[in-house]
Amino acid sequence: MADKVYPSTKPASNGTAATKPSFPATKAQQYGATRPAYRPQPASRKRSRGCCCACVLWTTVVIFILIVLAAIAGGIIYALYRPHRPTFAVSGLKISSLNLTSTSHLTTNINLNITTRNPNKKLVYTYNPITISVTTEKDGVLVGSGSLPSFVHGTKNTTFLRASITSSGVQLDDKSGTKLSSDLKSRGGVALKLELETKVKVKMGGMNTPKARIRVRCQGIKAAVPSGKLATTASVSNAKCKADLRIKIWKWTL
Numbered sequence: 001m002a003d004k005v006y007p008s009t010k011p012a013s014n015g016t017a018a019t020k021p022s023f024p025a026t027k028a029q030q031y032g033a034t035r036p037a038y039r040p041q042p043a044s045r046k047r048s049r050g051c052c053c054a055c056v057l058w059t060t061v062v063i064f065i066l067i068v069l070a071a072i073a074g075g076i077i078y079a080l081y082r083p084h085r086p087t088f089a090v091s092g093l094k095i096s097s098l099n100l101t102s103t104s105h106l107t108t109n110i111n112l113n114i115t116t117r118n119p120n121k122k123l124v125y126t127y128n129p130i131t132i133s134v135t136t137e138k139d140g141v142l143v144g145s146g147s148l149p150s151f152v153h154g155t156k157n158t159t160f161l162r163a164s165i166t167s168s169g170v171q172l173d174d175k176s177g178t179k180l181s182s183d184l185k186s187r188g189g190v191a192l193k194l195e196l197e198t199k200v201k202v203k204m205g206g207m208n209t210p211k212a213r214i215r216v217r218c219q220g221i222k223a224a225v226p227s228g229k230l231a232t233t234a235s236v237s238n239a240k241c242k243a244d245l246r247i248k249i250w251k252w253t254l
Helices: 026-036 046-081 172-183
Strands: 086-101 105-118 123-127 130-136 142-148 151-153 158-172 188-205 213-225 240-245
Touching: 026 123, 086 172, 086 188, 086 240, 105 123, 105 130, 105 142, 130 172, 151 158, 158 213, 172 188
Parallel strands: none
Antiparallel strands: 086 105, 105 158, 123 151, 123 188, 130 142, 130 188, 142 158, 188 213, 213 240
């Protein structure tokens, strides 16, 4: 009977060390190898963002409070002063001469009366010298010009202004001369337009506003051309004047 050969449990003695068997890596080893190292974020960024948000919030609150206070103060000032624009009216216009020669030379002599009223109880207007121009309402041909001196318009005051509108031998171009000649021959008289322009400031208590431009336009004036030495009186019953004034008083514009 043949003898059975059993493998020896001892390591081989051929001079080489026996190799250890390799086993697959565990889950803990795999996750530990691929997971990045934890680095805590600095807390300064979060704090700075919080500070910025707080600053924006408080700035908004302060601005809102200032707007509310300004509105309340403005309402008090308006209730105390009740600002209104001055009014203007043409109270008289008399033409001594309005002559246009065949060579388009214009000679004009007009006496103008203007009434202006300050309706305010606590506002005083101070006017610079005023320039006046008279043109035809239909075609805008300049008939003459004049001026008024500076003056102070007191509270609840009505002031009468007088000015001379003149032009002496002014040479008109052919187009303007033809238009003016046609207007002067109109049966109902020539329609004239006035324009006054200057600068004005307003005194309100102890406060003075900066000077602002004021422009007054008056229309609806009908005038007959004098045929001899006698002056003619224009019809001003339908004349209407409009004042264009842009003065900032607190938050209101006159």
